Amino acid sequence: MTALALDEVVARYGDLEVLGPLSLELVRGQTVALVGKSGAGKSTLLSLMHQRWRTHGVALMPQDLGLVPNLSVYHNVYMGGLARYSRWHNLVTLARPYRRDVEQVRPLLKTLEIEHKCWSAAGELSGGQRQRVAAARAIFQAGDILLADEPASALDGPMAETVLATLTQAYDTAVLAMHDVELALRFSDRVVGIANGGIALDQPTHRVQASDLLALY
Missing domain, CATH: 3.40.50.300 (P-loop containing nucleotide triphosphate hydrolases)
Structure with missing residues (x-):
């Protein structure tokens, strides 16, 4: 098909x-x-x-990855799912992430062996780590x-x-x-x-x- x-x-x-x-x-x-x-x-x-x-x-997982350097790994991955939530929900989670959202993201980070960087800024990561974050974001998007x-x-x-x-x-x-x-x-x-x-x-x-x-x- x-x-x-x-x-x-x-x-x-x-x-x-x-x-x-x-x-x-x-x-x-x-x-x-x-x-x-x-x-x-x-x-x-x-x-x-x-x-x-x-x-x-x-x-889309672009070659330049498209991560936001000043945001945490968690927030960069969560961005893949922005369209699934209300604007208010997204604004709140920027300051204080909901536990249920974090629990959805963590298994992806664990699979890609980057869970320990969950709250690190993306700009502090190595190239390979950033690539894994971008992969997690693409998966979290669930297209x-x-x-x-x-x-x-x-x-x-x-x-x-x-x-x-x-x-x-x-x-x-x-x-x-x-x-x-x-x-x-x-x-x-x-x-x-x-x-x-x-x-x-x-x-x-x-x-x-x-x-x-x-x-x-």
């Missing part, structure tokens, strides 16, 4: 066409890995998807579809696998832009290769090996 689709989309910076025209169909229940070298257009494609699909319950741009790039092997496993368990429909080919193959059902502003490869993961993707880099 088609979840969402792009049809002959184009991205331009000024008069320069940097992506497309390309079409892409996202199937419900499928995790898609976008692979390709830096500058190929993966982030641009994710941005287009978010612009077109943001009203369809799409959660229908996840778009994630390099969700594990700042993490070591075991923690990268933990984050990717947690994200893909939370969202059965996702698009993940990734540089690490091995991780992309392990955590996706389908691989879409981007090169020269277009789709150079689109195959089920079980038909693709890491060596098949070398031409994209």
